[in-house]
Amino acid sequence: MMKSVSKSIIIFIFLLIGFSCISINSQAQRVDIQEWPKGRVVLTSGDTLSGPLTYHRTEDIVRVTSPDGSIQAFAPVNVASFTVSDGRFSQTFKPYMWNRGNDYSDYKAPAFFEQLSDGNYSLVKRETIVRRNMNAGPMYAGYGRYYDPYGYNTMGRYVEQVQELFYLHTPDNNIIALRKPKRDLEDLFGKKSKEMKAFISANKLDYDNARDLVLIVSHYNKIMQ
Template sequence: MKNHTLLLALFSFLLLLFCLPPTAAHAQYRPSIDVQEWPSGKVVLVSGDTIYGPITFYRTEDIVSVLHDDGSKSLYAPVNVQYFVAQEEPSGRAYTFLSLMWNLGRDYTDFKKPTFFEQLNQGTLKLIMREEYLRKDMSPTSPMYASTHLYTSENYVPGSEWVEYIKPLYYIELPDGEIVTLRNVKRDLNRLFGNKAREVRKYINEKRLTYEKPHHLMAIVNYYNSLK
């Protein structure tokens, strides 16, 4: 009788588990390392039109896709977009991506092209981000094996010797629209902070923040903006 009760309870639990909607349908999802999907969002076009629907962002190609009710898709390049917002459900967490004119990190040229950046904060100094995709040798003999602080992707196959990972690349958009590449995040931010750098360093020490963690980095830049 006891075993029968346990089996019935287990069956009920499994039935409930399989009846629940998948979490991936409501949060962001990465079908591959450089592609993100969200269940809802909007794309605001240069023309002024706004397109609503599930969002897919192809980061390597720099293309955003919107799924329409009839099952068709529309693809938009940064040149056609002001910004787009992708949203999780039911949490409502939103991710904002701006189309900004960028010299592709080549400081020696005046050529710029519209490029998508993820916006991480608001304020005088706007922290923005793109992603780089790398492969890491996970074999025990590799000198890279012991290194950490990397965002491993869903593409990692247990038992394989290589893992793809995401490296965040940070930038600052200045009030005049210029984009500054943070090649050395700590050094370059301190230079931008100018005569407020000492006050910001004091805040960092008090709050035990680091320049390596994204949410810490946002807090650092936000604190500087609050001083302005």
């Protein structure tokens, strides 16, 4: 009888472990992959495809499901832009030539960026997956901001989160990382620094807030015209 009970307990423990692994793997995939019920891809050839859309961040690949159920995948080099919607909000992504954050390399390749604002200087964003220790303090300082749509914890050791990284697309077609938005943008303002600081102060804008960054960059474009 005792052996039977022990065997049942062991089987139960293995089942729990198995379900935990399935849950972790599923959530890990969800962190790395974004899906939308509605999407529209404009190709460099001029063709347009519409349907449910999946964006694979790590591979920088976008997949669109056609009405007939077929799935087509495209790299940034083949895409002019893609727009997605969840029924409430829409987002637009465009490919830009980028050195993948390697400031010491002249090699650039197209990569997808979310378009937050458009103009002479455009505020754009990428997202990456980071893993941090659950016992450490909040990691909000420095380059990027964090949010946790599908974060998971394994035995209290770590959590996987999405890190937002902000960039400027410049008039000369360069991508500049805003590693410290306040410092980097104030360096850009130059002779317009006094006017920009007055605008930011009057509107109580925060360099660490994505929406406020859109307003800051948009106003800079306006006064530079």
